[in-house]
Each structure stands twice: as C-alpha cells, then as structure tokens.
Amino acid sequence: EDQVTQSPEALRLQEGESSSLNCSYTVSGLRGLFWYRQDPGKGPEFLFTLYSAGEEKEKERLKATLTKKESFLHITAPKPEDSATYLCAVPPRGGSQGNLIFGKGTKLSVKP
Amino acid sequence: DTAVSQTPKYLVTQMGNDKSIKCEQNLGHDTMYWYKQDSKKFLKIMFSYNNKELIINETVPNRFSPKSPDKAHLNLHINSLELGDSAVYFCASSTGQGNTEAFFGQGTRLTVV
Numbered sequence: 001e002d003q004v005t006q007s008p009e010a011l012r013l014q015e016g017e018s019s020s021l022n023c024s025y026t027v028s029g030l031r032g033l034f035w036y037r038q039d040p041g042k043g044p045e046f047l048f049t050l051y052s053a054g055e056e057k058e059k060e061r062l063k064a065t066l067t068k069k070e071s072f073l074h075i076t077a078p079k080p081e082d083s084a085t086y087l088c089a090v091p092p093r094g095g096s097q098g099n100l101i102f103g104k105g106t107k108l109s110v111k112p
Numbered sequence: 113d114t115a116v117s118q119t120p121k122y123l124v125t126q127m128g129n130d131k132s133i134k135c136e137q138n139l140g141h142d143t144m145y146w147y148k149q150d151s152k153k154f155l156k157i158m159f160s161y162n163n164k165e166l167i168i169n170e171t172v173p174n175r176f177s178p179k180s181p182d183k184a185h186l187n188l189h190i191n192s193l194e195l196g197d198s199a200v201y202f203c204a205s206s207t208g209q210g211n212t213e214a215f216f217g218q219g220t221r222l223t224v225v
Contacts, residue, residue, distance in 0.1 A: 041219070043202050046215060049213055087155065099160045099167065102154070102155040104154050
C-alpha cells in the first residue's frame with residue numbers, strides 16, 4: 001500500500017536553531033514528492049516539488065532534498081514566522097495528477 | 113484575486129440536513145479536487161474531477177457528491193449529514209498535466225450538531 005510517514009509529529013525549536021523534518025514514502029515509480037506548509041485555519045500552501053533522487057530545492061530558510069526512500073526538509077536558522085505544519089505528499093501509483101497521499105505532518109514551533 | 117476560493121468558510125448545521133460547499137478556481141486549471149481534513153489534521157482525497165473523468169475515493173459515502181457546472185467550479189453536495197462528517201473540507205486544483213502541484217482553497221469548517 002502506498003504510504004507517507006512524517007517525523008517527528010511535533011518539533012519545537014529556538015529561533016536560529018537549525019533542524020530537519022523527515023518524510024519517508026513507500027510508492028513505486030515515484031512521480032514527484034511535494035512539500036506544503038499549512039498555517040492554522042488555512043489551506044496547504046505549496047512549497048516544493050522534487051522528482052528524482054539527489055534533487056535539492058531551496059526557498060529562503062528551507063531546503064528540500066530527496067533520496068530513493070525519503071525526503072528531508074532542512075530549516076536553517078528558523079524564525080518564529082516559520083512556525084506551521086509542514087506536510088509531505090506523493091501521488092499514488094496509477095493515481096490521477098494532483099491526487100495526493102499526504103503524511104500527517106510535522107508541527108513546527110519556533111520560539112523567539 | 114484568490115486563486116482557489118471556497119464558500120462558506122464556516123458551516124454549522126444539524127444532523128440529517130443537506131448542504132453544499134462551493135468552490136471556484138481562476139487559475140485555468142483542468143482538474144479540481146475535494147479533500148477532507150479530520151480532527152487529527154489528516155488530509156485525505158475525496159474526489160478528483162476534470163471535464164472527462166470523475167474519480168471517487170472508494171471510502172467516501174455516496175451521500176457526498178461533486179457537481180461541476182463548468183471547468184472553473186466544483187461544488188460538494190452532502191446529503192443527510194452525520195456527526196462524523198464534521199471536518200474541514202478543502203477544494204484544490206491543478207493543471208492535471210504531468211506531475212504538477214495542487215493549489216488549495218482556504219477550507220470550509222463543517223460542524224454537524
């Protein structure tokens with residue numbers, strides 16, 4: 001069964017304390033891995049798409065990397081405004097485009 | 113302009129009622145979706161739809177039905193609402209071509225009492 005598992009469930013950091021979030025997946029023939037950010041009371045906001053092992057993408061303090069079994073979202077010197085839930089998702093094998101399997105997310109809290 | 117917009121943002125209703133949630137996208141996308149986010153914040157696909165094909169997640173009760181008057185709109189009708197239907201419902205859209213990302217609306221929080 002296609003599956004996405006994220007860890008940790010929750011992460012508390014001090015401002016400036018770098019860390020990484022993990023997303024492991026079990027789906028054959030990966031057709032992209034998506035990272036989203038979700039703020040309370042809002043819809044998921046797209047961050048990155050990664051397609052192949054070794055690929056990296058960056059946006060401000062965030063960098064996403066991909067291997068054959070997992071993806072990492074590295075957060076460098078986070079600020080309080082980076083606090084959110086970060087979701088990882090993959091299209092299921094044979095699924096229609098945009099039909100995504102989501103992980104349960106990592107809730108990140110950054111304290112000043 | 114909001115890319116994917118849903119109305120209403122909040123919906124409180126009694127068990128047994130029938131309700132609808134509207135969704136519109138102005139991105140020119142071909143494919144639209146409905147997702148459900150439960151109390152544990154777990155986001156699951158309910159439907160994906162383009163002008164050719166409706167794909168229904170087999171776990172979705174048939175009390176739920178998507179209706180698309182045109183390519184830019186996908187409404188969600190729910191009949192005979194149950195307490196367990198309480199959740200946040202998100203509409204999303206994508207180009208439907210290649211491995212493209214989906215863009216989400218702000219969500220509709222449905223509470224069934």
